[in-house]
Amino acid sequence: MTIxxxxxxxxxxxxxxxxxxxxxxxAADNGLRNPSQLAVGQSLYIGADxxxxxxxxxxxxxxxxQEYGVPLEALIEANPTLNPLNIRAGTTVNIxxxxxxxxxxxxxxxxxxxxxxxxxxxxLPFLSFISPFSYSMTxxxxxxxxxxxxxxxxxxxxxxxxxMVMTNIYDGSFSTETLSAVLGDxxxxxxxxxxxxxxxxxxNYYGVNMDMEYISPDDRERYNSFLRELTDRLHSAGYILTVxxxxxxxxxxxGLLYEAHDYAVQGEIADYVILMTxxxxxxxxxxxxxxxxxxxxxxxxxxxxxxxxxxxxxSMPNYGYDWTLPYTRGTAAKSIGFTAATELxxxxxxxxxxxxxxxxxxxxxxxAEGAAHVVWFDDPHSIYEKLLLVDEYDLAGVSWWTVNRxxxxxxxxxxxxxxxxxx
Numbered sequence: 001m002t003i004x005x006x007x008x009x010x011x012x013x014x015x016x017x018x019x020x021x022x023x024x025x026x027a028a029d030n031g032l033r034n035p036s037q038l039a040v041g042q043s044l045y046i047g048a049d050x051x052x053x054x055x056x057x058x059x060x061x062x063x064x065x066q067e068y069g070v071p072l073e074a075l076i077e078a079n080p081t082l083n084p085l086n087i088r089a090g091t092t093v094n095i096x097x098x099x100x101x102x103x104x105x106x107x108x109x110x111x112x113x114x115x116x117x118x119x120x121x122x123x124l125p126f127l128s129f130i131s132p133f134s135y136s137m138t139x140x141x142x143x144x145x146x147x148x149x150x151x152x153x154x155x156x157x158x159x160x161x162x163x164m165v166m167t168n169i170y171d172g173s174f175s176t177e178t179l180s181a182v183l184g185d186x187x188x189x190x191x192x193x194x195x196x197x198x199x200x201x202x203x204n205y206y207g208v209n210m211d212m213e214y215i216s217p218d219d220r221e222r223y224n225s226f227l228r229e230l231t232d233r234l235h236s237a238g239y240i241l242t243v244x245x246x247x248x249x250x251x252x253x254x255g256l257l258y259e260a261h262d263y264a265v266q267g268e269i270a271d272y273v274i275l276m277t278x279x280x281x282x283x284x285x286x287x288x289x290x291x292x293x294x295x296x297x298x299x300x301x302x303x304x305x306x307x308x309x310x311x312x313x314x315s316m317p318n319y320g321y322d323w324t325l326p327y328t329r330g331t332a333a334k335s336i337g338f339t340a341a342t343e344l345x346x347x348x349x350x351x352x353x354x355x356x357x358x359x360x361x362x363x364x365x366x367x368a369e370g371a372a373h374v375v376w377f378d379d380p381h382s383i384y385e386k387l388l389l390v391d392e393y394d395l396a397g398v399s400w401w402t403v404n405r406x407x408x409x410x411x412x413x414x415x416x417x418x419x420x421x422x423x
Contacts (some may be wrong), residue, residue, distance in 0.1 A: 001045070001046065001047055001048075001097065001099065001100070001413070001416045002019065002046040002048060002051065002097050003043055003044070003045060003046070003380050003381050003384050004019075004043065004044045004046050005041065005042070005043050005044075005354075005381065006038045006039065006040055006041065006042045006043070006044065007040065008040050010038060011036075011038065012026060012027060012032070012035045012036065012038065015044070015046075017052070018051060018052055018053070019046050019048040019050075019051055019052065020048065020050065020052050021046070021047070021048050023035060025047070026044060026046065028408070029045050029046075029047055029408060029409060029412055030044050030045055030380070030408065030409050031339050031406070031407065031408040031409065033339070033343070034343075034346075037346050038346075039342060039345045039346045039350070039351070039352050039363075040351045040352065041345075041351050041352030041353060041354065041361070041363070042342055042345070042352050042379070043352075043361070043379045043380045043381035043382075044380060044409075045380040045409035045412055045413055047412065047416070048097060049096065049097055049099070050078065050094045050095055050096050050097055051068070051094070051095040051097060052092055052093075052094060052095075053068075053092070053093045053094075053095050054090060054091070054092055054093075055087060055088070055089050055090065055091045055092075055093060056089055057089040058089075059089070060084075060087070061075050061076065061079075061082075061084045061087065061093065064093060064095065068095050070095055070096060070098075074096055075093070075095065075096070078094045078095070078096045079093055079094055099416075100416065100417055102416075102417060102418055102419045103391065103417075103418060103419065104418065104419045104420075104421050105390060105395075105396065105397035105398070105414075105417075105418035105419070105420060105421065106128045106129070106272065106313060106396045106397035106398075106420075106421050107126060107127050107128050107129070107397050107398055107399075107400070107414060107418070107420050107421075108127070108128065108129040108130070108131055108163070108209075108242075108272075108274065108313055108397070108398070108399035108400070109123055109127045109129070109130050109131065109399070109400045109402065109403035110130075110131045110132075110133050110165070110399070110400065110401050110402045110403070111130055111131065111132055111133065111151065111402055111403050111404055112132075112133055112402060112404050113132055113133075113146050113147050113148045113150075113151050114404070115151065115402075115403070115404045116404075118406060119403065119404055119405060119406040120151070120154055120403075122406035122408065122411070123400075123403040123406065123411060124154070124155065124158040124160050125158065125411075126411040126414055126415060126420055127155075127160045127403070127420070128160065128161065128397070128420060128421045128422060128423060129160065129161050129162070129163050129206065130151070130155045130160050130161075130162055130163070130403070131162070131163040131165045131209050131399075132146050132148035132151050132152070132162065132164075132165060133146070133165050133167075133402070134146060134165040134166070134167045134169065134211065135164060135165060135166050135167065135199070136167055136168075136169035136170060137166070137167070137168060137169075137170060137178060137179075137182070137192065138170060138178065139170070139177070139178045139181040139182065140188065140191075141182050141188040141189075141191040141192040141195065142195070143166075143195045143196070143199060145199065148162075148203075149203075152203060152204070152205075156204070159422045159423070160422075161206035161207075161423050162203075162204075162205050162206060163205060163206055163207055163208065163209045163242065164196070164199055164200055164203070164205040164207070164208045164209065165208075165209045165211055166196060166208055166209065166210050166211065166212075167211045167212065167213070168212045168213065168214075168215075174212075174213040174214045175214075176214045176215065176216050176256065179212060179215055179216075179219065179223075180216050180218075180219055183219050183222040183223060183226060184219075184222070189226055189229070193226075193229060193230050193233060196208060196230065197233060197234070197237065200234070200237075200239055201237070205239070206239065206240065206423065207234060207239040207240035207241055207242065207271070208230070208234060208239065208240075208241050208242070209241075209242045209243070209244060209274070210227065210230075210241065210242070210243045210244070211243075211244040213244075213246070213257065214256050214257060215256075215259075215260035215261070216256075216260065217256070217259040217260055219260055220259065220260040220262060223260055224262055224265045224266065224269070227241070227243070227265075227266060227269050227270070228269055231269050231270070240271040240272070241269070241270050241271055242270055242271060242272040242273065242274060242313075243266050243269075243270045243272075243273055243274070244273075244274040244276055245261045245263065245266065245273055245274070245275055245276065246258050246261050246276055247275060247276055247277050247278075247295075247296075247299040248261060248263060248299065248302060248303075249298045249299055249301075249302045250302060251263065251264070251302075251306070263302070263303060263306035263307055264306045264307070266307075267303075267306055267307030267308065267311060270311065271311065272311050272312075272313055272396060273303075273307050273311050273312055273313065274313045274315060274399045275299055275300070275303055275312060275313065275314055275315055276315050276401075277291055277295075277296045277299050277300075277314055277315045277316075278290050278291040278315050278316075278317040278401060279317075280292055280295050281320075281321055281333075281376055282321075282333075283321070283332050283333055283335070284330060284331070284332055284333075285333075286327055287321070287323040287325070287327055287333070287374045287376060288358070288376060289355065289358040289360035289362070289376050290317045290319065290320060290321065290360075290376060290377075290378070291315075291316070291317050291360075291378070291386065292357070292358030292359070292360060293358060293359040293360070293382075293385060293386055293389070294357055294358060294359075295358075296314065296386065296389065297389070300312075300314065300389060300393050300395075304393055309393055309394045309395050309396070310394070310395075310396050311396055312393070312395045312396055313395065313396055313397050313398055313399040314386075314389060314390065314393075314395055314397075314398050314399070315398070315399050315400070315401055316383070316386060316387075316398050316399070316400050316401070316410075317378065317400075317401055318337070318338070318400050318401065318402055318403065318404075318405050318407060318410070319335050319336065319337060319338075319377075319405070320335075320336050320337075320338065320341050320375060320376050320377025320378060321333035321334065321335060321336065321375070321376055321377075322334040322336050322341075322344070322373055322374075322375045323373060323374050323375075323376075324371055324372070324373055325364075325371075325372040325373060325374055326372075336375065336377065337405040337407070338377050338378055338379060338405075338407050338410075339405075339407060341375050341377035342377075342379070344365070344375060345363045345365070345375070348365035348366070348367070350363040350364060350365040351363065352379075354381065354382075359381075359382050359385045359386070360376060360377075360378065360382045361376075361377060361378070361379045361381065361382060362374060362375060362376045362377070363375055378410075379409075380409045380410075380413060383409070383410050383413055384413050387413060387414065387417055387418075388417075390417070390418070391417075397418070397421070398414075
């Protein structure tokens with residue numbers, strides 16, 4: 001596997017020749033709808049075992065080995081017909097691409113029940129769990145179920161285990177008051193647990209994902225106790241429990257989103273913990289990367305001190321944002337998929353840049369009405385760099401928000417790096 005960055009003058013055919021693979025394969029592996037057009041700065045996933053490199057004047061096998069970080073002995077072995085002491089400019093050299101050692105990883109994907117058949121078919125081979133979003137609740141602990149029956153059938157048929165996602169969404173948004181009403185009444189807590197267990201049994205979920213957000217700090221201990229009881233009941237019946245937690249960098253982090261998310265306690269209780277490592281760049285926020293790697297590292301640095309890494313799933317966003325400039329506080333950015341972002345750069349002939357600090361691509365353009373824009377998104381380069389954190393921190397795996405958009409190179413890079421766990 002190689003991640004290649006398109007340069008001025010490149011074409012799909014010239015890149016294919018360089019790597020010795022079909023242009024059609026590059027187009028398919030990257031979801032290119034118009035392979036004849038490539039944006040400068042666009043990154044491509046190349047599923048090749050070697051690079052075919054044409055030596056320039058003055059270059060030697062040794063200089064090529066230094067440039068590509070390949071041991072000279074490996075380079076000589078990959079080119080048995082070449083005399084390393086007598087090569088000239090114009091000679092084609094095969095450069096072996098080091099293949100990463102694959103490790104087992106758990107991959108979860110949140111999905112809205114509206115996901116298309118094509119997007120579902122695109123991602124199911126690469127998932128361990130799928131989590132239809134979502135069940136919501138009333139202040140009386142009654143459940144409002146999503147219409148996910150077809151999604152569940154398709155998932156199980158593909159050896160992907162469905163998880164019941166339980167949220168405190170009420171009347172369209174996460175409700176602090178709704179959850180407080182239930183946690184403050186033992187009978188309502190029992191009713192909620194009984195309702196959850198009934199749904200899990202009736203729909204054959206593998207377990208429950210608790211995604212409770214904006215919990216009152218006063219409810220922190222009550223929520224911990226509720227999770228203990230729910231987990232005990234689920235485990236007794238043969239199911240698992242996962243929790244989704246806000247991206248904290250310290251135990252005492254302030255704010256309604258963070259305070260009641262107890263990393264130490266919930267990390268002990270849950271089978272898996274999904275860290276919501278995204279939304280630094282968000283709809284009503286200033287233009288920036290959605291999931292900058294430097295910020296993600298801060299969350300992981302703290303999380304592994306409180307939660308066993310073997311329980312942790314790092315979240316990966318499957319979306320970017322398009323901001324109109326100059327940014328005005330309170331104005332909304334437009335969500336955009338990764339393929340659509342690259343096509344937008346092509347349409348406006350924008351060069352895609354790569355921010356080293358956040359390890360994220362972005363570009364600027366001016367629309368037909370003369371308004372300036374900046375787009376932050378992810379591509380094979382940034383996705384690869386973030387996925388390497390799974391090994392670095394010895395995590396259980398990753399969780400995608402959401403898989404409703406099909407982005408082929410992301411799934412292929414995961415497959416190159418991981419043996420995706422199937423249950």
